[in-house]
Amino acid sequence: xxxxxxxxxxxDSVYASYLAxxxxxxxxxxxxxxxxNPDSYMFHTPSIxxxxxxxxxxxxxxxxxxxxGEKEEELRDLEYVIKKAKKEYKIEAIVxxxxxxxxxxxxxxxxxxxxxxxxxxxxxxxxxxxxxNDLIDNNFKTxxxxxxxxxxxxxxxxxxxxxxxxxxxxxxYEKYKINPAGEGGEFESYVLNCPLFKKELKVKNYKxxxxxNSWRMELDII
Amino acid sequence: xxxxxxxxxxxxxYFEFIKPIEDILKKEKIKFISIHYDxxxxxxxxxxxxxxxxxxxxxxxxxxxxxxxFKWIKEINKPILGICGGMHILGLVFNGELKKxxxxxxxxxxxxxxxxxxxxKIEVYELHNFYAISREFETYAKSINCPQAIKHKNFPFFGxxxxxEVRNKELIVNFSNI
Numbered sequence: 001x002x003x004x005x006x007x008x009x010x011x012d013s014v015y016a017s018y019l020a021x022x023x024x025x026x027x028x029x030x031x032x033x034x035x036x037n038p039d040s041y042m043f044h045t046p047s048i049x050x051x052x053x054x055x056x057x058x059x060x061x062x063x064x065x066x067x068x069g070e071k072e073e074e075l076r077d078l079e080y081v082i083k084k085a086k087k088e089y090k091i092e093a094i095v096x097x098x099x100x101x102x103x104x105x106x107x108x109x110x111x112x113x114x115x116x117x118x119x120x121x122x123x124x125x126x127x128x129x130x131x132x133n134d135l136i137d138n139n140f141k142t143x144x145x146x147x148x149x150x151x152x153x154x155x156x157x158x159x160x161x162x163x164x165x166x167x168x169x170x171x172x173y174e175k176y177k178i179n180p181a182g183e184g185g186e187f188e189s190y191v192l193n194c195p196l197f198k199k200e201l202k203v204k205n206y207k208x209x210x211x212x213n214s215w216r217m218e219l220d221i222i
Numbered sequence: 223x224x225x226x227x228x229x230x231x232x233x234x235x236y237f238e239f240i241k242p243i244e245d246i247l248k249k250e251k252i253k254f255i256s257i258h259y260d261x262x263x264x265x266x267x268x269x270x271x272x273x274x275x276x277x278x279x280x281x282x283x284x285x286x287x288x289x290x291x292f293k294w295i296k297e298i299n300k301p302i303l304g305i306c307g308g309m310h311i312l313g314l315v316f317n318g319e320l321k322k323x324x325x326x327x328x329x330x331x332x333x334x335x336x337x338x339x340x341x342x343k344i345e346v347y348e349l350h351n352f353y354a355i356s357r358e359f360e361t362y363a364k365s366i367n368c369p370q371a372i373k374h375k376n377f378p379f380f381g382x383x384x385x386x387e388v389r390n391k392e393l394i395v396n397f398s399n400i
Contacts, residue, residue, distance in 0.1 A: 106327030
Protein backbone atom coordinates (compact mmCIF):
# COMPACT_ATOMS: atom_id res chain seq x y z
CA UNK A 1 0.00 0.00 0.00
CA UNK A 2 1.05 3.58 -0.54
CA UNK A 3 1.64 4.92 2.98
CA UNK A 4 2.10 8.35 4.45
CA UNK A 5 4.08 8.17 7.69
CA UNK A 6 3.31 10.53 10.58
CA UNK A 7 6.94 11.31 11.17
CA UNK A 8 8.71 13.02 14.06
CA UNK A 9 12.21 11.71 13.36
CA UNK A 10 12.31 9.87 16.70
CA UNK A 11 12.70 6.15 17.25
CA ASP A 12 8.98 5.29 17.16
CA SER A 13 8.02 6.85 13.84
CA VAL A 14 11.25 5.74 12.13
CA TYR A 15 10.85 2.18 13.40
CA ALA A 16 7.19 2.19 12.27
CA SER A 17 8.45 3.28 8.81
CA TYR A 18 10.97 0.43 8.83
CA LEU A 19 8.23 -2.11 9.62
CA ALA A 20 5.96 -0.62 6.93
CA UNK A 21 8.66 -1.21 4.31
CA UNK A 22 9.47 -4.66 5.69
CA UNK A 23 5.81 -5.59 5.17
CA UNK A 24 6.01 -4.57 1.49
CA UNK A 25 4.34 -1.21 1.82
CA UNK A 26 5.59 1.83 -0.04
CA UNK A 27 6.78 4.76 2.08
CA UNK A 28 5.21 7.32 -0.24
CA UNK A 29 5.71 10.43 1.87
CA UNK A 30 6.54 11.61 5.36
CA UNK A 31 4.17 13.96 7.16
CA UNK A 32 5.58 16.12 9.94
CA UNK A 33 3.73 18.49 12.20
CA UNK A 34 5.73 21.26 13.82
CA UNK A 35 3.92 22.34 16.94
CA UNK A 36 4.61 25.78 18.35
CA ASN A 37 3.28 24.49 21.67
CA PRO A 38 6.00 22.56 23.56
CA ASP A 39 3.27 20.81 25.58
CA SER A 40 1.33 19.66 22.50
CA TYR A 41 -1.20 16.88 23.18
CA MET A 42 -0.43 15.22 19.87
CA PHE A 43 3.09 15.86 18.66
CA HIS A 44 6.70 15.64 19.78
CA THR A 45 8.64 18.79 19.05
CA PRO A 46 12.43 18.56 19.64
CA SER A 47 14.78 18.37 16.65
CA ILE A 48 11.77 18.32 14.37
CA UNK A 49 13.36 20.46 11.64
CA UNK A 50 16.02 17.78 11.33
CA UNK A 51 13.40 15.48 9.81
CA UNK A 52 14.21 17.11 6.47
CA UNK A 53 17.69 15.58 6.66
CA UNK A 54 16.16 12.18 7.42
CA UNK A 55 13.72 12.51 4.48
CA UNK A 56 16.73 13.26 2.24
CA UNK A 57 18.64 10.14 3.24
CA UNK A 58 15.43 8.09 2.95
CA UNK A 59 14.84 9.58 -0.49
CA UNK A 60 11.19 10.22 0.37
CA UNK A 61 9.24 13.49 -0.02
CA UNK A 62 8.18 15.22 3.17
CA UNK A 63 5.26 17.53 3.92
CA UNK A 64 5.78 19.82 6.89
CA UNK A 65 2.81 21.51 8.53
CA UNK A 66 3.02 24.09 11.29
CA UNK A 67 0.41 24.22 14.02
CA UNK A 68 -0.09 26.50 16.99
CA GLY A 69 -0.59 23.31 18.97
CA GLU A 70 -3.85 24.24 20.62
CA LYS A 71 -6.01 21.20 21.31
CA GLU A 72 -8.66 21.23 18.57
CA GLU A 73 -6.76 23.42 16.13
CA GLU A 74 -3.87 20.97 15.92
CA LEU A 75 -6.34 18.22 14.97
CA ARG A 76 -7.69 20.39 12.15
CA ASP A 77 -4.12 21.06 10.98
CA LEU A 78 -3.39 17.34 11.09
CA GLU A 79 -6.48 16.52 9.04
CA TYR A 80 -5.59 19.25 6.56
CA VAL A 81 -2.06 17.92 6.02
CA ILE A 82 -3.18 14.28 5.72
CA LYS A 83 -5.77 15.37 3.14
CA LYS A 84 -2.98 17.19 1.27
CA ALA A 85 -0.81 14.04 1.33
CA LYS A 86 -3.71 11.99 -0.04
CA LYS A 87 -4.28 14.46 -2.87
CA GLU A 88 -0.61 15.02 -3.77
CA TYR A 89 0.79 11.53 -3.28
CA LYS A 90 -2.31 9.31 -3.57
CA ILE A 91 -1.60 7.63 -0.25
CA GLU A 92 -3.98 4.82 0.77
CA ALA A 93 -2.96 4.58 4.43
CA ILE A 94 -1.38 6.41 7.34
CA VAL A 95 1.30 4.78 9.49
CA UNK A 96 1.97 6.05 13.02
CA UNK A 97 4.43 5.21 15.79
CA UNK A 98 1.73 5.33 18.50
CA UNK A 99 2.46 2.92 21.34
CA UNK A 100 0.17 3.68 24.24
CA UNK A 101 -1.69 6.98 23.86
CA UNK A 102 -5.39 6.28 23.31
CA UNK A 103 -5.91 10.05 22.93
CA UNK A 104 -3.45 10.31 20.04
CA UNK A 105 -4.40 7.01 18.38
CA UNK A 106 -8.16 7.58 18.45
CA UNK A 107 -7.90 11.07 16.94
CA UNK A 108 -5.76 9.78 14.09
CA UNK A 109 -8.12 6.83 13.56
CA UNK A 110 -11.07 9.24 13.22
CA UNK A 111 -9.24 11.46 10.74
CA UNK A 112 -8.21 8.45 8.62
CA UNK A 113 -11.76 7.09 8.67
CA UNK A 114 -13.16 10.48 7.56
CA UNK A 115 -10.66 10.56 4.69
CA UNK A 116 -11.23 6.90 3.74
CA UNK A 117 -7.64 5.93 4.55
CA UNK A 118 -6.48 2.81 6.37
CA UNK A 119 -4.50 3.41 9.55
CA UNK A 120 -1.55 1.25 10.68
CA UNK A 121 -0.11 1.42 14.19
CA UNK A 122 2.61 -1.26 14.16
CA UNK A 123 4.00 -0.37 17.61
CA UNK A 124 0.59 -0.34 19.33
CA UNK A 125 0.77 -1.79 22.88
CA UNK A 126 4.33 -2.96 22.24
CA UNK A 127 6.42 -3.79 25.28
CA UNK A 128 8.74 -0.84 25.80
CA UNK A 129 11.88 -2.87 26.47
CA UNK A 130 11.15 -5.04 23.44
CA UNK A 131 10.99 -1.87 21.36
CA UNK A 132 14.37 -0.63 22.58
CA ASN A 133 15.93 -4.06 21.92
CA ASP A 134 14.37 -4.19 18.45
CA LEU A 135 16.04 -0.89 17.60
CA ILE A 136 19.44 -2.29 18.54
CA ASP A 137 18.84 -5.63 16.77
CA ASN A 138 17.84 -3.82 13.58
CA ASN A 139 20.89 -1.54 13.52
CA PHE A 140 19.20 1.71 14.47
CA LYS A 141 21.55 4.43 15.68
CA THR A 142 19.39 6.62 17.88
CA UNK A 143 20.33 9.36 20.34
CA UNK A 144 18.43 10.94 23.22
CA UNK A 145 17.53 14.56 22.38
CA UNK A 146 15.21 15.44 25.25
CA UNK A 147 14.53 14.41 28.85
CA UNK A 148 11.48 15.59 30.75
CA UNK A 149 11.10 13.70 34.04
CA UNK A 150 12.78 13.22 37.41
CA UNK A 151 15.49 11.92 37.88
CA UNK A 152 16.60 12.34 34.25
CA UNK A 153 19.03 15.21 33.65
CA UNK A 154 21.29 16.73 30.98
CA UNK A 155 23.81 13.87 31.23
CA UNK A 156 21.33 11.72 29.26
CA UNK A 157 21.31 14.05 26.26
CA UNK A 158 23.24 12.72 23.25
CA UNK A 159 23.44 9.17 24.63
CA UNK A 160 23.02 6.33 22.15
CA UNK A 161 20.21 3.83 22.61
CA UNK A 162 22.39 0.78 23.28
CA UNK A 163 22.55 -2.06 25.78
CA UNK A 164 24.13 0.13 28.46
CA UNK A 165 21.31 2.67 28.11
CA UNK A 166 18.73 -0.12 28.39
CA UNK A 167 20.42 -1.31 31.60
CA UNK A 168 20.37 2.23 33.02
CA UNK A 169 16.72 2.79 32.03
CA UNK A 170 15.78 -0.56 33.59
CA UNK A 171 17.15 0.65 36.94
CA UNK A 172 15.13 3.88 36.66
CA TYR A 173 12.04 1.90 35.67
CA GLU A 174 12.35 -0.30 38.73
CA LYS A 175 12.90 2.62 41.09
CA TYR A 176 10.91 5.52 39.61
CA LYS A 177 8.59 3.83 37.06
CA ILE A 178 10.19 5.85 34.28
CA ASN A 179 8.66 4.54 31.04
CA PRO A 180 11.59 2.80 29.32
CA ALA A 181 10.71 3.90 25.80
CA GLY A 182 9.77 7.40 26.91
CA GLU A 183 6.29 7.31 25.38
CA GLY A 184 4.90 9.09 28.39
CA GLY A 185 7.06 12.00 27.28
CA GLU A 186 9.92 11.17 29.66
CA PHE A 187 12.43 11.39 26.85
CA GLU A 188 12.64 11.96 23.14
CA SER A 189 15.02 10.71 20.53
CA TYR A 190 16.44 11.26 17.05
CA VAL A 191 17.46 8.54 14.60
CA LEU A 192 20.88 9.10 12.97
CA ASN A 193 20.97 5.85 11.03
CA CYS A 194 18.84 2.80 10.21
CA PRO A 195 18.36 0.37 7.31
CA LEU A 196 16.10 2.92 5.54
CA PHE A 197 18.86 5.56 5.33
CA LYS A 198 21.28 5.75 2.38
CA LYS A 199 23.96 7.17 4.69
CA GLU A 200 24.44 7.91 8.35
CA LEU A 201 23.62 11.40 9.59
CA LYS A 202 26.23 13.11 11.74
CA VAL A 203 25.85 15.63 14.53
CA LYS A 204 27.95 18.64 13.48
CA ASN A 205 27.09 20.75 16.45
CA TYR A 206 24.56 20.93 19.25
CA LYS A 207 23.13 23.26 21.85
CA UNK A 208 21.66 22.23 25.18
CA UNK A 209 18.78 24.07 26.86
CA UNK A 210 16.92 23.39 30.08
CA UNK A 211 16.88 23.19 33.83
CA UNK A 212 16.36 20.65 36.60
CA ASN A 213 14.76 17.57 35.01
CA SER A 214 13.71 19.09 31.70
CA TRP A 215 16.45 19.31 29.07
CA ARG A 216 16.50 19.53 25.32
CA MET A 217 19.24 19.19 22.74
CA GLU A 218 19.04 21.07 19.46
CA LEU A 219 21.08 19.34 16.78
CA ASP A 220 22.90 20.68 13.77
CA ILE A 221 22.94 17.73 11.38
CA ILE A 222 25.10 17.04 8.31
CA UNK B 223 -3.98 -24.70 23.81
CA UNK B 224 -5.76 -21.55 22.67
CA UNK B 225 -6.43 -21.07 18.97
CA UNK B 226 -6.03 -17.38 18.20
CA UNK B 227 -7.92 -16.84 14.95
CA UNK B 228 -6.64 -13.79 13.07
CA UNK B 229 -9.12 -11.87 10.93
CA UNK B 230 -6.73 -9.24 9.49
CA UNK B 231 -6.65 -9.54 5.71
CA UNK B 232 -3.94 -6.88 5.48
CA UNK B 233 -0.89 -8.54 7.03
CA UNK B 234 0.60 -5.31 8.36
CA UNK B 235 -2.32 -5.05 10.82
CA TYR B 236 -0.88 -8.07 12.65
CA PHE B 237 1.14 -5.75 14.90
CA GLU B 238 -1.85 -3.75 16.09
CA PHE B 239 -4.57 -6.38 16.46
CA ILE B 240 -2.87 -9.78 16.94
CA LYS B 241 0.52 -9.22 18.56
CA PRO B 242 -0.91 -7.45 21.65
CA ILE B 243 -3.13 -10.51 22.30
CA GLU B 244 -0.19 -12.88 21.71
CA ASP B 245 1.91 -10.81 24.15
CA ILE B 246 -0.74 -11.14 26.90
CA LEU B 247 -0.90 -14.94 26.39
CA LYS B 248 2.91 -15.21 26.35
CA LYS B 249 3.21 -13.17 29.55
CA GLU B 250 0.74 -15.54 31.25
CA LYS B 251 2.61 -18.56 29.81
CA ILE B 252 -0.55 -19.74 28.06
CA LYS B 253 0.08 -21.97 25.05
CA PHE B 254 -1.49 -20.78 21.82
CA ILE B 255 -1.45 -21.15 18.06
CA SER B 256 -2.04 -17.93 16.13
CA ILE B 257 -3.30 -18.34 12.59
CA HIS B 258 -5.41 -16.58 9.91
CA TYR B 259 -9.01 -17.80 9.58
CA ASP B 260 -8.31 -19.08 6.05
CA UNK B 261 -5.90 -21.62 7.53
CA UNK B 262 -8.07 -22.81 10.44
CA UNK B 263 -8.62 -26.55 9.95
CA UNK B 264 -11.11 -28.81 11.74
CA UNK B 265 -8.09 -30.57 13.22
CA UNK B 266 -6.90 -27.31 14.83
CA UNK B 267 -10.39 -26.47 16.09
CA UNK B 268 -10.63 -29.95 17.65
CA UNK B 269 -7.23 -29.66 19.32
CA UNK B 270 -7.92 -26.19 20.78
CA UNK B 271 -9.29 -25.93 24.30
CA UNK B 272 -10.49 -22.39 23.72
CA UNK B 273 -10.67 -20.02 20.78
CA UNK B 274 -10.09 -16.28 20.53
CA UNK B 275 -11.19 -14.45 17.38
CA UNK B 276 -9.33 -11.16 16.92
CA UNK B 277 -10.47 -7.78 15.65
CA UNK B 278 -8.94 -5.73 12.86
CA UNK B 279 -8.84 -2.17 11.51
CA UNK B 280 -11.82 -0.04 10.49
CA UNK B 281 -11.02 -0.44 6.79
CA UNK B 282 -9.92 -4.07 6.88
CA UNK B 283 -13.40 -5.60 7.03
CA UNK B 284 -13.43 -8.09 4.14
CA UNK B 285 -13.82 -10.90 6.72
CA UNK B 286 -17.52 -9.95 6.67
CA UNK B 287 -17.74 -11.55 3.20
CA UNK B 288 -16.19 -14.77 4.53
CA UNK B 289 -18.69 -15.64 7.27
CA UNK B 290 -19.16 -19.11 5.78
CA UNK B 291 -15.51 -19.81 6.73
CA PHE B 292 -16.56 -19.58 10.39
CA LYS B 293 -19.27 -22.28 10.21
CA TRP B 294 -17.16 -24.42 12.55
CA ILE B 295 -18.30 -22.15 15.40
CA LYS B 296 -21.76 -23.78 15.24
CA GLU B 297 -20.29 -27.25 15.56
CA ILE B 298 -18.37 -26.82 18.80
CA ASN B 299 -19.10 -26.31 22.48
CA LYS B 300 -15.83 -24.91 23.82
CA PRO B 301 -15.18 -21.35 25.02
CA ILE B 302 -14.89 -18.70 22.32
CA LEU B 303 -14.01 -15.03 22.83
CA GLY B 304 -14.76 -12.74 19.88
CA ILE B 305 -13.11 -9.32 20.04
CA CYS B 306 -14.68 -6.48 18.01
CA GLY B 307 -14.67 -7.99 14.48
CA GLY B 308 -14.65 -11.35 16.27
CA MET B 309 -17.88 -10.30 18.02
CA HIS B 310 -19.37 -9.30 14.64
CA ILE B 311 -18.56 -12.83 13.45
CA LEU B 312 -20.25 -14.47 16.46
CA GLY B 313 -23.38 -12.39 15.86
CA LEU B 314 -23.46 -13.08 12.11
CA VAL B 315 -22.85 -16.83 12.46
CA PHE B 316 -25.94 -16.97 14.69
CA ASN B 317 -28.13 -15.15 12.15
CA GLY B 318 -27.56 -11.68 13.57
CA GLU B 319 -27.59 -8.47 11.61
CA LEU B 320 -24.71 -6.05 10.97
CA LYS B 321 -25.58 -2.52 12.06
CA LYS B 322 -23.64 0.68 11.51
CA UNK B 323 -22.33 2.35 14.66
CA UNK B 324 -19.03 4.12 14.98
CA UNK B 325 -17.24 4.36 18.33
CA UNK B 326 -13.56 5.32 18.52
CA UNK B 327 -11.52 5.96 21.67
CA UNK B 328 -12.05 5.58 25.39
CA UNK B 329 -15.53 5.26 26.84
CA UNK B 330 -17.03 4.05 30.13
CA UNK B 331 -19.42 1.11 30.20
CA UNK B 332 -21.07 -0.90 32.99
CA UNK B 333 -20.82 -4.69 32.94
CA UNK B 334 -23.40 -6.91 34.63
CA UNK B 335 -22.19 -9.68 36.93
CA UNK B 336 -21.25 -12.99 35.32
CA UNK B 337 -19.04 -11.82 32.48
CA UNK B 338 -15.49 -13.19 32.70
CA UNK B 339 -14.96 -11.87 36.22
CA UNK B 340 -15.87 -8.29 35.30
CA UNK B 341 -18.57 -6.29 37.04
CA UNK B 342 -19.43 -2.60 37.28
CA LYS B 343 -18.04 0.45 35.51
CA ILE B 344 -14.89 0.10 33.42
CA GLU B 345 -13.13 2.29 30.87
CA VAL B 346 -12.78 0.56 27.50
CA TYR B 347 -11.05 1.30 24.17
CA GLU B 348 -13.34 1.27 21.14
CA LEU B 349 -12.49 1.03 17.44
CA HIS B 350 -15.40 -0.02 15.26
CA ASN B 351 -17.81 1.19 12.58
CA PHE B 352 -20.33 -1.66 13.04
CA TYR B 353 -21.70 -4.11 15.54
CA ALA B 354 -23.66 -7.34 15.15
CA ILE B 355 -25.75 -9.18 17.66
CA SER B 356 -28.15 -12.08 17.36
CA ARG B 357 -31.16 -13.07 19.50
CA GLU B 358 -29.23 -16.11 20.67
CA PHE B 359 -27.01 -13.85 22.80
CA GLU B 360 -27.64 -12.08 26.05
CA THR B 361 -26.26 -8.55 26.55
CA TYR B 362 -24.04 -7.98 29.62
CA ALA B 363 -22.96 -4.40 28.87
CA LYS B 364 -24.04 -1.52 26.67
CA SER B 365 -22.57 1.84 25.77
CA ILE B 366 -24.99 4.67 25.07
CA ASN B 367 -24.99 3.44 21.46
CA CYS B 368 -24.94 -0.34 21.34
CA PRO B 369 -24.17 -3.69 23.06
CA GLN B 370 -20.56 -4.01 24.26
CA ALA B 371 -20.41 -7.43 25.93
CA ILE B 372 -22.52 -10.44 24.97
CA LYS B 373 -22.72 -14.12 25.90
CA HIS B 374 -24.51 -16.91 24.09
CA LYS B 375 -27.59 -18.17 25.94
CA ASN B 376 -26.57 -21.86 25.65
CA PHE B 377 -22.86 -21.98 24.87
CA PRO B 378 -19.70 -20.46 26.42
CA PHE B 379 -19.35 -17.97 23.56
CA PHE B 380 -18.37 -14.45 24.66
CA GLY B 381 -18.17 -11.31 22.54
CA UNK B 382 -16.80 -7.87 23.35
CA UNK B 383 -17.06 -4.92 21.00
CA UNK B 384 -14.25 -3.05 22.78
CA UNK B 385 -10.58 -4.03 22.64
CA UNK B 386 -9.48 -5.74 25.89
CA GLU B 387 -5.93 -6.10 24.54
CA VAL B 388 -5.67 -2.29 24.88
CA ARG B 389 -7.55 -1.64 28.14
CA ASN B 390 -8.71 -4.48 30.46
CA LYS B 391 -6.11 -7.08 29.49
CA GLU B 392 -7.30 -9.19 32.46
CA LEU B 393 -10.42 -10.03 30.46
CA ILE B 394 -8.27 -12.06 28.06
CA VAL B 395 -6.44 -13.66 30.99
CA ASN B 396 -9.73 -14.52 32.73
CA PHE B 397 -11.11 -16.04 29.53
CA SER B 398 -7.94 -18.10 29.10
CA ASN B 399 -8.29 -19.42 32.65
CA ILE B 400 -12.00 -20.42 32.48
